[in-house]
Structures are given as structure tokens and as C-alpha cells.
Amino acid sequence: MERASNGGMLYHEVQEANLCAVHCVNTVLQGPFFSEFDLAAVAADLDGKERQVMLEGAATGTFAAGDFFSEESHNVSLGGDFSIQVLQKALEVWDLQVIPLNCPDAEPAQIDPELENAFICHLHDHWFCIRKVSGEWYNFDSLLAAPQHLSKFYLSAFLDSLKGSGWSIFIVKGNFPQECPMSSSSEASNAFGQWLCPEDAERILKETSSTQSSSSAVNNRSSDNVDQQIPYQALSREEVRTFSEMEDDDLKAAIAASLLDASVGTTSQREETEKQK
Numbered sequence: 001m002e003r004a005s006n007g008g009m010l011y012h013e014v015q016e017a018n019l020c021a022v023h024c025v026n027t028v029l030q031g032p033f034f035s036e037f038d039l040a041a042v043a044a045d046l047d048g049k050e051r052q053v054m055l056e057g058a059a060t061g062t063f064a065a066g067d068f069f070s071e072e073s074h075n076v077s078l079g080g081d082f083s084i085q086v087l088q089k090a091l092e093v094w095d096l097q098v099i100p101l102n103c104p105d106a107e108p109a110q111i112d113p114e115l116e117n118a119f120i121c122h123l124h125d126h127w128f129c130i131r132k133v134s135g136e137w138y139n140f141d142s143l144l145a146a147p148q149h150l151s152k153f154y155l156s157a158f159l160d161s162l163k164g165s166g167w168s169i170f171i172v173k174g175n176f177p178q179e180c181p182m183s184s185s186s187e188a189s190n191a192f193g194q195w196l197c198p199e200d201a202e203r204i205l206k207e208t209s210s211t212q213s214s215s216s217a218v219n220n221r222s223s224d225n226v227d228q229q230i231p232y233q234a235l236s237r238e239e240v241r242t243f244s245e246m247e248d249d250d251l252k253a254a255i256a257a258s259l260l261d262a263s264v265g266t267t268s269q270r271e272e273t274e275k276q277k
Helices: 020-029 036-059 065-069 084-092 104-111 152-164 198-219 237-244 249-276
Strands: 010-013 096-100 118-123 126-133 136-139 148-150 168-174 193-196
Touching: 010 020, 010 198, 020 036, 020 084, 020 118, 020 126, 036 084, 084 096, 084 118, 084 168, 096 104, 118 152, 126 152, 136 152, 148 152, 148 198, 152 168, 193 198
Parallel strands: none
Antiparallel strands: 010 193, 096 168, 118 126, 118 168, 126 136, 136 148
């Protein structure tokens, strides 16, 4: 069972450049344990091992090693996106295992995700984690200004909507770190990480939502904010609160279907935006 860590404080990192993989790993661990340089070193090590395997294969005439060496890294893109293998290796340092949610070993989590402690989600070039802290679930997406609380009911509908939208979801298993020194030193902190109590996280999200709503009203158009980029915010906070209190299976299925319909549009918008960059 997941125990309380860091006195119930929540560690969150806000999006910096294309470092969502770094943010994802650190929020899984609930502390600033890795930097972009750490993950880059893991990627380089994986690349080296893969090249060695390719060289050994070339020696037996299986394939031409030159074809492999002419390509870019298979584990980190020029834009800074890391492969799932990099995240897996980083978390292995803490004896944590990352497995796909759709594999046979993950069947219990498919039936009842509440049994788990953390999920990693990936689509295109974006990573984020959903984590249980002190018995409560939170969405630690770095595109959010603060962690978003998820009820046990909404957790299941949220994961269903992500899967329906094409997100790859992984379970993180093992003994998670229980304490991380909340220091301001460079060794235990970074420029985009912050510690928040649940009440502060809720307040920040409310303020952000209010500011975005006001801006949208003034401009009389949809702003390019988080709500348009991620499917789970297709529902308003009031709807989430209402649905969180419901346990009817039919309602749950209907909500998941609604989330999926809304997320298809937001995913398409994100793809169009990326094409225009």
C-alpha cells in the first residue's frame, strides 16, 4: 500500500521547453531526482549498447551496421523527446518497473486502476504521470499549473478516455521513494519544480481556470491553452465534481464516451498545431 510521502506535500513541475519526460519521471518519484542531462546520459548509454548489438549483428552478416550509424539517436530526438526505454531505465535506478497497461500482466489494473500507485501516459511528444499521493490521485501533467485531484471514479473514466484517444499508458510498480529533501539547493531542486499542499494546488488551478475564462470572454475566441491540448479537461470542474459522486455503471460508461468524443477533437487540434510549427 502506498504510504504518505513528504508529509502529504505534492511535488509538481511546470512545463519547461520540451522537458516533459523529465517532469514525468520526477513527478512519478515525487521529487527533483533527474535533470535533462541525466536522461540524456541514459539515452546515450542505451544508444551505445544498441550500436554494439548492431555491430555484432553486422559481423555475422545479419545486416549492415552502417545503416544504423547513419541514423539519429533512437532514444532522444533533436527536440528533446525521450523514448519509453529511457524512462524505464531511469526508474529502474529506484527499483521501479514500467509495464504497458495493455499487457496480460496488467489485467488487474485494467479492471481496477485504483489498485496501482502511478501511471505514465504518452502521446506524440508529450509525457505526463498520474500518481497516488497519500491515498489520493492527482494528474501531474506539466501543462497544468498545479496537480489536479482525481476522484477514484474519475480516474477510471479519465484513463478510458486517454486510451480511446490513442495515448499509450504504462503502470509503474515497485517501492516508491518516501521522502525527498525539500531543499532550495541546486542538488534537490530545479527552476520548474515546486512543493504544494493539496489546498494550494486546488487554489492555483481555480485561479488559472478563472483567468483563462476571463481571457476567453474578452477575446471572444478560444485561447490556445491547456484545455485545448489535453482531452481530460473537456469536462468542467463542476461536472467532474458531480460525476465524482456518482457510481452508476451506465453513467460511468456515458461519461467515458463523452470524454472520448471531446478528446478526438482536441487531439486533432494539437496535431494541426504541431504541423504549423
